[in-house]
Amino acid sequence: QVQLVESGGGLVKPGGSLRLSCAASGFTFSDYYMTWIRQAPGKGLEWVSYISSSGRITYYADSVKGRFTISRDNAKKSLYLQMNSLRGEDTAVYYCASGFFEDVVSLDHWGLGTLVTVSS
Amino acid sequence: QSVLTQPPSASGTPGQRVTISCSGSSSNIGSNAVSWYQQLPGTAPKLLIYSSNQWPSGVPDRLSGSKSGTSASLAINGLQSEDEADYYCAAWDDSLNGVVFGGGTKLTVL
Numbered sequence A: 001q002v003q004l005v006e007s008g009g010g011l012v013k014p015g016g017s018l019r020l021s022c023a024a025s026g027f028t029f030s031d032y033y034m035t036w037i038r039q040a041p042g043k044g045l046e047w048v049s050y051i052s053s054s055g056r057i058t059y060y061a062d063s064v065k066g067r068f069t070i071s072r073d074n075a076k077k078s079l080y081l082q083m084n085s086l087r088g089e090d091t092a093v094y095y096c097a098s099g100f101f102e103d104v105v106s107l108d109h110w111g112l113g114t115l116v117t118v119s120s
Numbered sequence B: 001q002s003v004l005t006q007p008p009s010a011s012g013t014p015g016q017r018v019t020i021s022c023s024g025s026s027s028n029i030g031s032n033a034v035s036w037y038q039q040l041p042g043t044a045p046k047l048l049i050y051s052s053n054q055w056p057s058g059v060p061d062r063l064s065g066s067k068s069g070t071s072a073s074l075a076i077n078g079l080q081s082e083d084e085a086d087y088y089c090a091a092w093d094d095s096l097n098g099v100v101f102g103g104g105t106k107l108t109v110l
Helices: none
Strands: A003-007 A010-012 A018-025 A034-039 A045-051 A058-060 A068-073 A078-083 A092-099 A107-110 A114-118 B009-012 B018-023 B034-039 B046-049 B063-068 B071-076 B085-093 B098-101 B105-109
Touching: A003 A092, A018 A034, A018 A092, A018 A114, A034 A068, A034 A078, A034 A107, A045 A068, A045 A078, A045 B085, A045 B098, A058 A068, A078 A092, A107 B046, B009 B018, B018 B085, B018 B105, B034 B063, B034 B071, B046 B063, B071 B085
Parallel strands: A010 A114, B009 B105
Antiparallel strands: A003 A018, A018 A078, A034 A045, A034 A092, A045 A058, A068 A078, A092 A107, A092 A114, B018 B071, B034 B046, B034 B085, B063 B071, B085 B098, B085 B105
16 A cells, blocks of 8 residues: 655754655655645645656745755655755644645645754 | 635534535636545545545545635535544645645534
């Protein structure tokens, strides 16, 4: 069955960096667009970024543009999110998710999430 | 402030029909399909509806989605206690070039 497992979260100081990873299994990873979604404590869902199946196309929310970079390694079946210049408002649970091939709105598989806390 | 507008709360008694609305604009719901998600406390979201009115496998047909103009809605028939959760709508936004979510609706089963 499809499994997505995020890792790399933790406590980081404002201005610091963190790299999240998402290990995929149970499906042909290289066929699917992948997405990062985040949820601040007690708040709603916020789309962060998506990447095409080949990795050539990427989109970012304005709130993270220029600070976050999404990437993937299809050989390793892994998705990444490099987060730089972190701010307090980046504190959230970060989920990786996949949808129906190129669909980035209908996400039918999600990981359990990894918590990122930005605080001094 | 979310791009898509949902009521913060909704409620109903077991067996009732409840509807949750999601209001957007011509750049999102008006021109793109809507998805709906359910999130139980402490868990990842679960896809309930895609392409505005389609069910993924495993989702009961007592849930249904619809879209008209720049608004969408999720209807839950035969409300059950296990439906108590947060519900989110989502759509692609052509102006923002990204996915937008509603602020979420907390459904309480009385």
